[in-house]
Amino acid sequence: MVTRPIPVAGFEEFPIELEGNIPRRFESQAARHPDRIAIEAGQQSWTYRTLNESANRIARAILHTQESSDPVALFFAPGFDAIAGILGVLKSGRAWFPMLPGGPSERSHALLMDAGSVLVLTDCDHIEEAATLVGHGTEVVAIECVIGSGNGENLGLDITPDTASNIIYTSGSTGRPKGVVHTHTIVLNNIMVHTNTLYLTCEDRICQAASYTTLAGTSSIFRALLNGATLLPFDTAGQGPASFAHWLIEKRVTVCQIVPTLFRSMIQSSDEAVKFPHMRVLHLGGEPVYRSDVLDYRKRFPNTCCLLHNLGSSEATTIRQYFIDHDTPIDEETVPVGYPVPDREVLLVDETGKSVDLEQVGEIVVRSAYLSPGYWHNPELTAAKFKHDPEDQNKRLYYTGDLGLMLPEGCLVHKGRKDDWIKIRGYGVDLNEVEAALRSHKAIRDAVVVDRKDKSGKSRLAAYFTSLTDQGPTAPTAHELRKCLGNVLADYMIPSVFVRMEVLPLTATGKLDRKALPEPDQKRPELSALYSRPRNETEQILVQIWEEVLDVSPIGINDDFFDLGGHSLSATQVISQVIKRFQLEIPLQSLFQSPTIAEMAAVITEHQGKMLDESQLATILDELATLSDAEAHRLVCEINSTITKK
Numbered sequence: 001m002v003t004r005p006i007p008v009a010g011f012e013e014f015p016i017e018l019e020g021n022i023p024r025r026f027e028s029q030a031a032r033h034p035d036r037i038a039i040e041a042g043q044q045s046w047t048y049r050t051l052n053e054s055a056n057r058i059a060r061a062i063l064h065t066q067e068s069s070d071p072v073a074l075f076f077a078p079g080f081d082a083i084a085g086i087l088g089v090l091k092s093g094r095a096w097f098p099m100l101p102g103g104p105s106e107r108s109h110a111l112l113m114d115a116g117s118v119l120v121l122t123d124c125d126h127i128e129e130a131a132t133l134v135g136h137g138t139e140v141v142a143i144e145c146v147i148g149s150g151n152g153e154n155l156g157l158d159i160t161p162d163t164a165s166n167i168i169y170t171s172g173s174t175g176r177p178k179g180v181v182h183t184h185t186i187v188l189n190n191i192m193v194h195t196n197t198l199y200l201t202c203e204d205r206i207c208q209a210a211s212y213t214t215l216a217g218t219s220s221i222f223r224a225l226l227n228g229a230t231l232l233p234f235d236t237a238g239q240g241p242a243s244f245a246h247w248l249i250e251k252r253v254t255v256c257q258i259v260p261t262l263f264r265s266m267i268q269s270s271d272e273a274v275k276f277p278h279m280r281v282l283h284l285g286g287e288p289v290y291r292s293d294v295l296d297y298r299k300r301f302p303n304t305c306c307l308l309h310n311l312g313s314s315e316a317t318t319i320r321q322y323f324i325d326h327d328t329p330i331d332e333e334t335v336p337v338g339y340p341v342p343d344r345e346v347l348l349v350d351e352t353g354k355s356v357d358l359e360q361v362g363e364i365v366v367r368s369a370y371l372s373p374g375y376w377h378n379p380e381l382t383a384a385k386f387k388h389d390p391e392d393q394n395k396r397l398y399y400t401g402d403l404g405l406m407l408p409e410g411c412l413v414h415k416g417r418k419d420d421w422i423k424i425r426g427y428g429v430d431l432n433e434v435e436a437a438l439r440s441h442k443a444i445r446d447a448v449v450v451d452r453k454d455k456s457g458k459s460r461l462a463a464y465f466t467s468l469t470d471q472g473p474t475a476p477t478a479h480e481l482r483k484c485l486g487n488v489l490a491d492y493m494i495p496s497v498f499v500r501m502e503v504l505p506l507t508a509t510g511k512l513d514r515k516a517l518p519e520p521d522q523k524r525p526e527l528s529a530l531y532s533r534p535r536n537e538t539e540q541i542l543v544q545i546w547e548e549v550l551d552v553s554p555i556g557i558n559d560d561f562f563d564l565g566g567h568s569l570s571a572t573q574v575i576s577q578v579i580k581r582f583q584l585e586i587p588l589q590s591l592f593q594s595p596t597i598a599e600m601a602a603v604i605t606e607h608q609g610k611m612l613d614e615s616q617l618a619t620i621l622d623e624l625a626t627l628s629d630a631e632a633h634r635l636v637c638e639i640n641s642t643i644t645k646k
Contacts, residue, residue: 004323005281005306007199014195014227021159021184022222023091027052029228033202037230040205040251041079048228051084053152058088060155061146062119065139071095071115071167071376074212075108075122075130078233081143082212083221085121086166090184093157095164097179098213099133101126108133111169111177114377161185167376168215168314179376180314189370190317191222193341197321198255198281198308202228205278207248207256209234210510215314216286220257236510241265245274257283260293262510264446265503267296268466276301283308286511288414288432289335290439298326311337311414315385316366316398319344320412333436336407337414344368346412347397348404361415364404369395422451424459424492434461434485434493441484443467443476446504448512449495452520454551460565462520463495466504475500478563479528496565498525522551527563531556534597538604542597545577557597578604583611 030038030052038051046054062072072089074096076082082098089096097115099108101122112120112133120140122130130140165187167179194200206224208231210216224231232251236244236258244266248256256279258266263284276282279301284293289309297307307324322338324330340346348362349355356362367389374382389395403415416432423429431449438447447465454460467475476484478498485494497520505516524531531554534540539557547553552564561571578600579586586607594600 004197005199005308006304008201008203008280010201010203011199012201014192016192018161018185018188018192020161021090021163022165022187022226023087023154023157023159025188025226026087027154029202029226033228036202036228038225039080039083039231039233041233044080046080051087051225052154054084054147055087055091056152056154057146057148057150058084058121058143059091060151061141062089062092062094062121063155065141066119068118069094070119071097071117071164073097073099073112073115073117073120075099075101075120075126075133076143077101077126078208078212078235081123081147083225083231083233084147085143086212086218086221087225089121090159090165091155091157093159093163095166095181097167097169098211100211100213101129105133107177111179112138114169114177114179115167116377159184161188162373164373166218168218169213170314178378178381181373181376183373186317186370186372187218187222188226189343190219191226193318193343194219194223195227197341198223198283200227200229200255204229204254205232205252206230207232207234207251207253207258209236209244209256209258209262215312215317216257216259219317223255236262242269245270245276248276248279249274252278254278255281255283257285259286259510259512260284260289261287261446261504261506261512263293264296265506267300268445272299274300276305279305281306281308283310285310285312288416288435290436291330291333291335292439294324294328294330294335297324309335309337311364311402311412313366313398313400313402315372316344316368316400317370319346319364319366319400322411332413333440334413334432336411337404339411343370346404346406348406358406358408361403361405363418364400364402364412364414366398366400367392367395368398371396371398422459424461429461429493431461434463434489434495437485437488437493438463438465438481440488441476441481448504448514448517450514450517452497454496460497461493461495462497462499462517464499464501464504464517466501475526477528478525479560482563492567494562496567500526522553524552524554524556524559525563525565527559529556529558529560532558532598536601538601539597541581542578542600542604545574545581546597549573549577555597557601559596561595586610 030048034049035047037045038048039046072094074085086096099111118138120130120134121143124142124144127140127142134140162183165182165184167181169177169179200223206220206229208217208220212218234247241262282297282301282305303326309322310318311320312318318341320337321341322336345367347365347367349365350362374386385399387397389397401418403418405413405415416430421428421430434449435447438444445466445468449461449463451459452462481498482494499520505513507513534543534557543555546555549570550564550566582604594603
């Protein structure tokens with residue numbers, strides 16, 4: 001049985017036949033609820049009448065300023081002016097795109113150039129900064145000059161449904177931002193899905209925690225304003241997660257969409273006694289959701305509150321939804337992204353474009369009549385990601401680059417981005433699977449795993465985590481984490497490096513900022529064993545060899561090879577150096593089964609006097625050089641298994 005939110009009194013279904021354009025839908029809500037609060041921020045509020053009239057004045061100012069059809073740039077901090085600017089641009093028949101003050105000036109300038117905008121709307125606080133970004137022929141207008149007076153009546157322009165409404169810029173793999181185009185129909189269809197599945201009404205108080213530069217941010221805005229509800233913007237970048245929990249309670253927020261990373265930070269930074277009695281929909285999207293998140297939701301949120309996890313993208317908006325209540329069974333560490341939404345079908349295909357079977361991983365392809373037209377001024381990328389549907393001329397296919405697995409009952413499991421699958425010593429590894437396994441450790445609050453190159457340029461996994469107690473002896477050691485992961489993951493999937501952090505870095509939109517994760521240093525990790533210096537020349541030589549191969553210093557004689565980040569290939573490199581240095585006739589199996597310097601030194605001492613001649617030395621070194629990683633893996637597998645179970 002699929003869980004759904006509890007229906008709300010007064011709910012009216014968003015019409016399946018869309019209302020033509022966004023201003024028309026908003027104006028109908030303003031006419032029905034003129035004195036209802038549309039936006040509330042701080043100690044200020046605007047009614048629907050005030051917001052509608054302000055937007056109408058902005059629209060007239062735009063039409064009076066220019067006859068251009070190019071997109072209008074909005075340069076505002078979150079708040080009243082930004083939202084009035086969005087509606088004003090839409091009422092003028094133009095599309096808008098956002099730029100945030102205080103951001104990298106080069107990127108803002110690049111967005112202006114790419115969009116071809118000749119008009120920037122801003123406010124008096126940011127007009128000087130905006131002026132430094134524009135080129136010749138681009139006009140900058142402060143919104144305060146137009147919203148206070150003038151004709152506030154609706155314009156009634158004939159805006160067709162397929163008119164561009166806005167451009168959402170996302171980071172491109174080439175370094176050039178890509179602008180995803182939305183139309184009025186796409187926005188209305190997306191809000192129809194939200195309204196009808198979340199039972200949104202004019203009584204809702206909807207949080208906008210995400211920036212209006214993102215799909216999540218714009219969706220929150222229109223969820224509220226196209227349903228007569230109250231919108232409550234919150235500046236997560238400026239105010240931080242610590243105050244967010246109390247703000248949600250104080251403002252009696254009923255619907256909140258945030259990324260899971262921000263949710264975990266909010267839970268971690270607030271006392272366990274803090275509850276959210278007014279919340280009825282907690283929406284976590286944009287990142288994986290884990291069992292631990294569901295447990296936190298059940299501790300803090302009432303039985304009348306539903307948890308929504310979804311899969312979406314700027315190009316296809318909402319793709320799948322998974323609703324959870326206090327009784328929904330969660331069988332896996334990673335929560336699925338769920339079941340179909342209206343007007344969108346999910347296909348899973350292999351690299352040749354053929355459909356994969358149930359419970360097989362394939363690329364997620366979305367079939368719909370409500371996809372983005374494509375990327376602004378980028379026909380090559382549009383042609384690569386969007387295809388015509390051979391079965392229905394009214395629909396298209398969007399190749400998401402995400403991987404998924406379909407369960408027999410029709411529930412979709414997200415398996416990460418194609419880019420999140422990397423090769424480690426010849427084996428394919430899903431980084432999301434490793435992250436989920438890490439989060440299953442009782443002492444870990446949050447974790448992320450990334451590909452970091454070692455000094456030879458080979459891939460290795462680096463895990464960054466926060467513990468439930470940021471400082472102190474209860475934080476898990478590398479040995480404890482390896483033991484935990486060794487119970488559920490293959491050894492090649494276990495990270496070589498574990499980095500404990502007080503907090504994981506976030507982007508301005510509240511998502512995990514992988515680019516801001518520090519490079520792992522070469523210091524000895526936190527281990528269960530105390531550091532012990534070498535006691536003799538043999539151990540000193542071995543320390544030098546291990547430190548050179550593992551790129552870790554200092555290494556103690558009782559430190560476990562695998563806890564230091566060692567694996568089968570590096571074990572082969574160590575043993576090759578040992579044979580070269582000592583030139584003793586030692587069974588390779590004995591060396592492979594010596595996980596500490598003390599034990600390896602004991603094996604070497606035991607074979608003193610059994611010298612190799614040059615021919616024997618060359619034969620053994622050649623044997624080691626040609627040893628495949630799979631063969632080396634087989635040799636160390638038994639001892640590694642023993643260590644992780646200790």
